[in-house]
Amino acid sequence: MKAAACHILVKSKVQAEKIKSELDRGANFQQLAKKYSICPSAKKGGDLGEFKRGDMVKAFDNVVFKKEVLKVHGPIKTQFGFHLIKTLYRN
Numbered sequence: 001m002k003a004a005a006c007h008i009l010v011k012s013k014v015q016a017e018k019i020k021s022e023l024d025r026g027a028n029f030q031q032l033a034k035k036y037s038i039c040p041s042a043k044k045g046g047d048l049g050e051f052k053r054g055d056m057v058k059a060f061d062n063v064v065f066k067k068e069v070l071k072v073h074g075p076i077k078t079q080f081g082f083h084l085i086k087t088l089y090r091n
Helices: 013-024 029-036 040-044 058-066
Strands: 002-010 047-052 072-078 081-090
Touching (some): 002 013, 002 040, 002 058, 013 072, 013 081, 029 040, 058 081
Antiparallel strands (some): 002 081
């Protein structure tokens, strides 16, 4: 199974929750990713492209391959920080 997702990665849960509330009020995901994310994918609006199950850390994979598509999930904690994850598609 493959999927594509975008994410916003930040250092603190508090910051992730603030960004999530902006998204819940209709803010643009890609713009917030460019502004806040500490991942190199930030310059692409958080786009991680397509990947297979197992390519990402387990907590990230669990969201992408099990949770609702096109909805922002998180904050999800990994060893990298706190993610807000939006799965674009799964096949």
